[in-house]
Amino acid sequence: MFQTPPFSEFFLGSTRISMYGVLISLGFLAAYSATLILARRSIVSYHIDRMLLWAVIPAIFFARALFVAYHLDYFFVHPGEMIAVWQGGWVWHGALFGGLFGIFLYSRKNKISLLSLLDICAPGVALGQAIGRWGNFFNQEAYGLPTSVPWGIPIDEAHRLPGFEQFSLFHPTFLYESFFDVLLFISLAVFTLKRLDPGLRRDDKEREDSTTQKPAALIFFLYLILYSLGRFGIEFLRIDIVPLALGLRAPQWISAGLIIVGAWGLVWVLRKEKKVVY
Numbered sequence: 001m002f003q004t005p006p007f008s009e010f011f012l013g014s015t016r017i018s019m020y021g022v023l024i025s026l027g028f029l030a031a032y033s034a035t036l037i038l039a040r041r042s043i044v045s046y047h048i049d050r051m052l053l054w055a056v057i058p059a060i061f062f063a064r065a066l067f068v069a070y071h072l073d074y075f076f077v078h079p080g081e082m083i084a085v086w087q088g089g090w091v092w093h094g095a096l097f098g099g100l101f102g103i104f105l106y107s108r109k110n111k112i113s114l115l116s117l118l119d120i121c122a123p124g125v126a127l128g129q130a131i132g133r134w135g136n137f138f139n140q141e142a143y144g145l146p147t148s149v150p151w152g153i154p155i156d157e158a159h160r161l162p163g164f165e166q167f168s169l170f171h172p173t174f175l176y177e178s179f180f181d182v183l184l185f186i187s188l189a190v191f192t193l194k195r196l197d198p199g200l201r202r203d204d205k206e207r208e209d210s211t212t213q214k215p216a217a218l219i220f221f222l223y224l225i226l227y228s229l230g231r232f233g234i235e236f237l238r239i240d241i242v243p244l245a246l247g248l249r250a251p252q253w254i255s256a257g258l259i260i261v262g263a264w265g266l267v268w269v270l271r272k273e274k275k276v277v278y
Helices: 019-039 045-070 072-077 079-083 092-110 114-132 134-139 173-195 218-234 250-274
Strands: 009-012 015-018
Touching: 015 019, 019 045, 019 114, 019 134, 019 173, 045 072, 045 079, 045 092, 045 114, 072 079, 092 114, 114 134, 114 173, 114 218, 134 173, 173 218, 218 250
Parallel strands: none
Antiparallel strands: 009 015
């Protein structure tokens, strides 16, 4: 059975380091490293380093901004805490939208296919999520309903949400998502390696010939669908406070929208692929 984390921060000299920040940083590093490895035989590998800051900075900003939007009542009273990202409070969907915005800007500036960049980044993003989710464990947040299952996670009374003070064990929904993201990463990474287009390989003399290239973004759209399906289901267990509409939580509505976008994109890619001559 899980135990409460022995600490949530530590000191490096006189600098206070939060475990949440450490796990988020490790998640970014893992996503970057996995993307580099998967892209090493692709012509887009040249752009991975250069694209990083374009994606990360808006991802952080949007992730925090969406969290603040979810809790406007609190931040109207405590406006100084809006930038206290070290305390937790990053919303993944915000990071996704911010990262997409940054990659879009980079692709336009450098005249490279946005869809090719998104395709090669998708598996690494899932791995980064799997690691970053453990930051919720150290902050004792993003947990689910009370439970008696053997893997229930204890939450200190100070971190229990109003109305749940009498319970001690809760569903570790961050752990559920982390395991799901690991499986998603493995599946997408294997698919990426098998699918890597001959038309995108550096050593292919015909890489500029459009007839040798498969349409990009199939893997990215698969990521949108599969991750969103998993997140939609996990959200039924979570009890953290987010806006509700028609009985569904805000992340579920966003996930539903991403499933629709992913399904539309998947159909579009498969139709385009049928027109490719090999």
